[in-house]
Amino acid sequence: MAEIKVKKTVGYVRVSTRDQAIEGYSLDAQRQKISEFCQQDDMELVKIYADEGISGSSVEKRPGIQRLLADAQNKKFDMVVVWKNSRIARNTKDLLEMVDIFQRNGIGFTSVSEKIDLDSAQGRFMFTIMGTVSELERNNIAENVYLGTYKRAQEGYATVGRVLGYKPGLDKSGKKILNIEPREAKIIRLIFNLFDRGKGFRAIANELNQCGYQTKNRNAFSTIAVKNIIDNPLYVGKVRYAKYRNWDKKRRNGLNKKMVLVQGKHEPIISQELWDRVEARRKSTAKIPAWDHQGTNILTGLLRCPECGGVMAASNTTNTLKDGTKKRIRYYSCANFRNKGSKVCHANSIRAEEAETLVMKKLLYVVTEPNIAQIIARKMDKEKSANIQQLRETISNKKTIIAELEEKISKYEDLSKEDAILAQSITPRKLALVNEVSKLQLQIDQCSKKILVYGKGPTNISIKRVVRLIKEIISNKERKYLKKMFALFIDNIQFNRKEKLVWVEMLFNKEIIQQIKKHQQERAGSLKGAPALSLQSSEEIIIKV
Template sequence: MVVVWKNSRIARNTKDLLEMVDIFQRNGIGFTSVSEKIDLDSAQGRFMFTITGTVSELERNNIAENVYLGAYKRAQEGYATVGRVLGYKPGLDESGKKILNIEPREAKIIRLIFNLFDRGKGFRAIANELNQCGYRTKNRNVFSTIAVKNIIDNPLYVGKVRYAKYRNWDKKRRNGLNKKMVLVQGKHEPIISQELWDRVEVRRKSTAKIPAWDHQGTNILTGLLRCPECGGAMAASNTTNTLKDGTKKRIRYYSCANFRNKGSKVCHANSIRAEEAEALVMKKLFYVVTEPNIAKIIARKMAEEKNTNIQQLRETISNKKTIIADLEEKISKYEDLSKEDAILAQSITPRKLALVNEVSKLQLQVDQCSKKILAYGKGPTNTSIKKVIGLIKEIISNKERKYLKQMFMLFIDNIQFNRKEKLIWVEMIFNKEIIHQIKKHQQERAGSLKGAPALSLQSSEEIIIKI
């Protein structure tokens, strides 16, 4: 026998309520409502039961709608309608309304996430770095790529309030996109600047969906060249033109992959001749490798990156040492209690051992961070970087398309262009992968690594040059 005070206490959805009662009856289980006392064995009783279930569902929908309208109005006024969120803590404004206040320690994590993404790191790399540093989410869980993505996509951190992006999420999921979504300036203080948010948003749009490309093909700019309209990747295509004398000429173009895959509603072709684009990019690269001060610029930027990383490691060490000190204080208290009461000592010993084990793990992490700081060393010199740039110049000068494409994939982050004015902007990355590829190329051509520059870079040492 299943007994409830009211039918609405077991379900406020008519369909669910009828299905449950049907299951009860098929299995010989009785069901009764204390306040409503409906006879389910009669036709009139089942009819009344259905009516009361429908009324309960209507009440539920009315309550949900009223809650939604209240939250919607609050959001329109600039008050964030969120639960517990990393970076903020609940507070009250001057009028006594609930408002979000910045939580300094958590805000530091938020700024780090946005800065890392702005510097070119992906979701997985950011999550890994946060977890290595000992940072945790609001619920004390490790960071995942989804958690990082949700933070980066959340306008709350730039001081805005977003509400009702989706309606009826439990049924429609992402198909319930709401055209009347609220997005207004909030009453709370932003954690990041508008300039940083704008840069991150541009990068998110350009990296949201990038079509795959053939890394071994001869179209060396495929996947690197960006559409000037939508920011998506450009892909190579061929057209065959018939000349006046009847001969056919095949011409390569780079055109927007979104236009080719999704049509003109999404974007337009924005085509550019492949030979023209590749020549402009080569010209840009030659400008970089022949610039007299480029080695000095790279060395300086890498030194700045190294100093930033070392500072982060030192902060991580400081955080972990603070936690260790707190744990050791608890261990000391447990030891004092054990001396006073032998029976109590037996019950708290497992907890004390767990704390000792946790201290050992944290100390190991501190040692690892210290080793990373020592591993940075002095860093590359101007002379060693000049040798590397000389080898890059050699690869570009020989114009071997196989090596050019491999080099471009490592050396270039993205390429943007203005088709009308024939202008191209190349964003290049300099890191240890380029060194590895240059040595590999030298080995394939010369049969040995003799003469290769003695230069070793940390994986986190990466700079971006835009020309």
């Protein structure tokens, strides 16, 4: 009589949170179920792989499953047993790929709860359906957590972990809130003050490290750590949430248009005035490539390539004249062409003197045209009306979609009342529709806020004052000063080389005006004084000529 071979079996268990442990998902409970199953089916349970406190959404981040898959490739066992399919993976693609690895190596796979035969077409189909349901459940849980955290952020409660400058606490209602940590807050104020004085990220990090200061994780400061602190509105009392969505897949390409940025419940570490100055400097330095901050080519980083839309950078060439003398000529050419070659773009060069002269002529037109304030106001009103109309159409479309979704939700609720068994299967779909309605309503609220902002346009008096400010700036011939000023208020410059035309777009708001004042005050003596102009926070003047 032939000897029956006992299957060498391994188990896999996983739990992601303490809450799951309370609900019966605990590692010990899973181990017991697997052990009892193996005893009943005469399997030899040789090992149980485990991942504790880890989500099932990612295979790469689970050392236990990684060891199991490696041993499967080496055919160290004959069978894999789990309590539920969702324990090994909550992503259908990952689940099917793992089962495929097992089958290619002659290894069986079974679930104590589901008991599906993977060797039959019907069993494989049912297995795929159950994996899809698990993935839907995970996505719904993630979406619900996101919406809950999103709402908390909208209420002004910071949704952050450990952050330098603050420590966790509770407010009067018992909700979690951030409290200032005095010693760390001193470091934060120093960072912002150093940047406001003109120091760069590397210089600030170097000074902090020389003073013996450390990050929240007791590490030395890096340029990235300094940059992240300077760009974090948490320190001015704001709460920012959901700047990116799906970070694990999209990284910085997942920029979220529905980001929350509201006044927080926590106490700010720095003043609004300091934050405005720092933010204005960040915006102005970001416009100019790092390699040309100190040059005198006043349009670098502002002039745009007519072909690819990228920035134009300055370069020099030397021509030999007929009499043998050499003449140095400056050009602006496409930075993408210079850095990446002709497959990306072309040089599209324009002589620097020609481009700078055309731009100055446009600026002189702005300051000499008698009716310029009315012209600018009419253009802005026209664009404002178009934007408001578009926003209203968007709101109307989204309201229509909400009505359709709410009708579907109502039908699901009626079906749930009629059939309790059917109610369990349609609940995930109903929750998904409810979440979609919530997201659409948030989008409508954001559109409504934008309409209110558009309704508070600048006055003719403010426009005239801005025009006088431009006149004062261009009356100065010092190139370094002009370059610094242009980088603050010129958003971009388009040009047509053949027809010798340029189009200049300028932007003025409260922060930009404050930054201009600061630079003029630093040059005390060479100018009569800083302009008296100041704009309201809601005023934004866009000049296109």
